[in-house]
Amino acid sequence: MKPVKIGICGLGTVGSGTVNVLHRNSRVINARAGCDIVIGQVACRRDDVDCDISGLNVTRDIFEVATNPDIDILIELIGGIDVARELILKAIEHGKHVVTANKALIAEHGNEIFAAANEKGVTVAFEAAVAGGIPIIKAIREGLSANKIEWLAGIINGTGNFILTEMRDKGRGFSEVLEEAQELGYAEADPTFDVEGIDAAHKLVILASIAFGIPLQFDKVFTEGISRIAPQDVQYAQELGYRIKHLGIAQKGPKGIELRVHPTLIPQKRLIANVDGVMNAVLVKGDAVGPTLYYGAGAGAEPTASAVLADIVDVARTLTADPEHRVPYLGFQQEQLRSELEIVPIEEVETAYYLRMSALDKPGVLSQVAQILSDSGISIEALIQKEAADEEEIVPLILLTNRAVEKQLVEAIIKIESLSSITGPITRIRVEPLK
Amino acid sequence: MKPVKIGICGLGTVGSGTVNVLHRNSRVINARAGCDIVIGQVACRRDDVDCDISGLNVTRDIFEVATNPDIDILIELIGGIDVARELILKAIEHGKHVVTANKALIAEHGNEIFAAANEKGVTVAFEAAVAGGIPIIKAIREGLSANKIEWLAGIINGTGNFILTEMRDKGRGFSEVLEEAQELGYAEADPTFDVEGIDAAHKLVILASIAFGIPLQFDKVFTEGISRIAPQDVQYAQELGYRIKHLGIAQKGPKGIELRVHPTLIPQKRLIANVDGVMNAVLVKGDAVGPTLYYGAGAGAEPTASAVLADIVDVARTLTADPEHRVPYLGFQQEQLRSELEIVPIEEVETAYYLRMSALDKPGVLSQVAQILSDSGISIEALIQKEAADEEEIVPLILLTNRAVEKQLVEAIIKIESLSSITGPITRIRVEPLK
Structure with missing residues (x-):
């Protein structure tokens, strides 16, 4: 099959990570995809990028990528809402598939974007929007497709989890730990988005839509932050056999769907209670499968790039119905299996x-x-x-x-x-x- | 799109579970698949089955399903090796896609089966063969497709994990706990397959092939069981800050690929050290994503059925390149999103x-x-x-x-x-x- 050409918009942390991982791992990625994934164009406004763009077709104008007839898939990694929305709608209008890591955009404008994409018959993939490198969207959407999802609960903001972990481990107060997190680069100068649960609400609403088959309804998520958790609450929770985690919870019940982000006491012995530091995890309860948990890095250049590139491979597969272009039996194309690799005695x-x-x-x-x-x-x-x-x-x-x-x-x-x-x-x- | 017709061979635990879950959840499954999944035929030798087969086309001859021109996908749930192999090869020969939960068959004859399927351009899916309801094959094969997998380590036999958990929690010896597991139905009358690591080796070899892109090489797995673990070893491991788990480990190193199943001391603070009882978990380290963990039920009628049915939905998607037939943006087909479901205040x-x-x-x-x-x-x-x-x-x-x-x-x-x-x-x- 002919190469699939991607156009990457934005070369910040995630964009650079995507270029780096694609360059480093192109052999395995192409052997899995059954075709070559080629960077047809990159668009960025800055000169100091953390990846090698020599030899690539570089433009300053992201909208050029959306209309470039050479590009099959536009990769939106600029972040923010208004321009990103416009960019993606433009790409869809030009018949391009889209991969994005933009949780705020999908949570707030996903319904509009999906309607436009559906109209045009193109794909929009957004695995990187929730829980970074953990393939949680794929797991719920495809891996658990036989289940009625009963509820899900996730540690889906690494900053908040780092702060709560430090408060517990060191018995320190919220403000003190927040400062440390800011120094370590785990928290923004304005931490509101993370510690008040807005970022988690964006991710929760995406997971809930996939779990329950409902439109995205970000404005209906109840959100409560962790800034009022006192060190003694952390301590008393321990004494009672619990840990405090900032969870996003979506649950289907007789009254309807609950969508809520708030600090939560959970029994210490649950696996998810032991997910510490900046790591993320999502616990999903299906009626057939029971509880399942997915754990990994929720942010960072390469973990997020891992999800972006997995989406690209997935989208590339949708371009034809060729048997050679399906997910291969063993993940790699049959003729690419390496029988020369030794099994060590x-x-x-x-x-x-x-x-x-x-x-x-x-x-x-x-x-x-x-x-x-x-x-x-x-x-x-x-x-x-x-x-x-x-x-x-x-x-x-x-x-x-x-x-x-x-x-x-x-x-x-x-x-x-x-x-x-x-x-x-x-x-x-x-x-x-x-x- | 026209209905996809499946033919289920074998109505034991997993077969009955598959029929039950498909009947119960057909609305969500069809809304996700974008077409109706219909049971075209079932084949079983017994009369006492744990599911409702009234109104279904039932045969005693499994090979009838393999040649039935009405059937799109043959679901092999009879277990065992020789007849299952013959059945699947016959189905492939007749151009049918195959879904199987048969780990021993895939581990020992997967290379032959995949070569035949590749020749015919049909799919063989086997998510249920490893770790029951956990979508671990999908995660590695698709979710982590951008990564060089460095190693993976899994608790992939529930019986062994139950025994080790009981030994630790109750300070009891192997034989005593094994008897208890047999009474509870967690262990077979002849427990060799589970406690000596053969079952885990079957699963490990499948995971390793997908992780590293190598042919299945079951005969090269090193296997050591848990029957020689003494209660004092469990105790001393705890004192040293470790837990003993029966792990399947696949690791790529300078000498080649290591494939080994053996009791292993792992640091108590690792999440996987806290996976207890009959539950399964697989820890996968990718070069881009870092460590990720997948946890859930590794066996049982409905968890395994969850994986079988997810495979069926996946295979159904490969039948056309229609945009309506791709994985939908939010998991459910656009027109099936339920906007009438209330979000609870x-x-x-x-x-x-x-x-x-x-x-x-x-x-x-x-x-x-x-x-x-x-x-x-x-x-x-x-x-x-x-x-x-x-x-x-x-x-x-x-x-x-x-x-x-x-x-x-x-x-x-x-x-x-x-x-x-x-x-x-x-x-x-x-x-x-x-x-």
Whole structure:
């Protein structure tokens, strides 16, 4: 299939991230899409951009992209409302598909934009508008398409979640933590949009429309911010077994649909209560699937670019009904599967280890064990050595090692097991940091 | 668009669940799909099925479905390998698209099946094969399509996770907990498949192929079960700040791809370390998006049916390139958006409440407060009453109420605030159980 040409409007944080990720990962992206995704034009008003635009067709006029007959998909990353709305409507008018990360625009003018797009038979995709890199729109819209959605609840503003997490972890007050967040670049100079829940309301109204099949109704969202949460409330909530999170909640009930953003006590043991810092998560309850949760980075250049580019691949797929252009069985086009990549034998795999052994309760055992590990280049990261129970001569010895290649560790274990001061086999379990 | 006709082979747990969910939710499913999804035929060998098949075209011969010219999509839910493989290849040969929940079949014969399907230009979808209702295949394959996947780690066997969770929570041994799991129906009479990691290996190999774009290589997965985990290992892991989970890990490194299923110590503070009981979760690290996590039910009739039906909707979309047949902007077809659904005013919303007030430190205050709440039909679920500090006459009083309608609570709060024994305004924060 011929290349799909995109026109990127706006090279701020997200725009630059999109160019960077597309350049870096073009091989895998094209192998998944089944066609080449090519930047046909970029439009930006600034010279200092955080990406390489050499060799690209650059214009200062974003509207040029909307009317450029070469462009298949316009990528709106300028932000704001009025100009972005005009730009997108112009692109639609010219038969272009649109990808946008603009939550405010979709929440406030989505109905108009979708009506225009529907009329023209073009796609408007906006995965990046909600929860950054988490494919939450795709999950609800496609992954849970068999479900009546009963409710959803999301931590969909990273700034607010960072502030509440810091208040809890450090016992500090709202204003103090807000200042810190501003210094770290997690909060704007005017934080109203984030801390009063307006940003979360934009995202909530989009999720709710997709969940329940209703038009976007931003003006009907109830919004309450976190600025009045006192440190003692955070503390008392903990004592009661809860955590305070700033949630966007959409729920269908007998009276209709509830749309509300407010601080909420939720039981500590819920997974979503443990989503901390600037991370986002959305909990969705479907009648068939039950509760499902989606977690990841809710903002940032590359996480947002990840969503923008996934939308571009999706839109590219809609351009034909060619079988080669569907989502491939294994994500990559059949002829692009890489059978030359080796699967590593377990002996060559490197992980940290938990080791538990039974040792005679006499001096020098630990140093013998440590010596054998050290000779194999393995060091001890943590240790539990229990006192012998009365009369008992055998004590458990528990070690966490640093990362080591399996076969070296196995050799060391055989030597340790042969020590006269060690009885019985050694239990070993791999350790992964998962970060 | 004309109806899409599906033929369901197998009416066991998942097959019956699929029929039930499709019957119950046909309105939302069709409104999302943009066409009617119709059961053209069902094939099963048993009479006692857990769904209503009255009025349906029922056959005892599954192969009849594979050759029935009326059927667009064959749904393979018979399980097992040899007959299922033959059935799917026959359906493909007859130009039918296929949806399956069969992880063993895809893991062991997916390469052959996909090659045949590719040849014929038909789709094979298998979201239900991994992690039940969690749309994890869609997430990696489409949601993260812009990323180089660095690694993924999943709790992808509910039986094993239930056993490890019980061992931790109750300090019991593997065999004892396994028996309990068998009584509860969470483990098979022969539990080998689950506890030795074979089931997880099937799922892992599918996820890894999608993540890295490699052919399915089930025979190269390293597999280690959980039967040798001792209660003291669970205990020592906790002391070291870790939890033991049975993970499937796929990781791309300089030596190649690691594919391994084994018990693993992971830091307690990771979200995935807190996924308990029979629930599943997959943590995926992409180079652009960073870590993302997907959580939900990994098995069961309706969660699995949710994934099967989502695949059916997806496949139905591939049948034409009509704009009306794409994924709709808001998930539901434009003309199906329900503008008549009311958004509930916040005054009518019912939630539980956290209330914090400052009370004079004298007898009878609590009973006055409780009386006012009780008069409004609100009861107290939990209470913190702090001692007055020396010399201080004001004490904090913290209450958790049961669920109450906002306007009733607000009225009660006004009355409480007017009490002479209560000073200053009352802080209130909503409480949600999120279950």
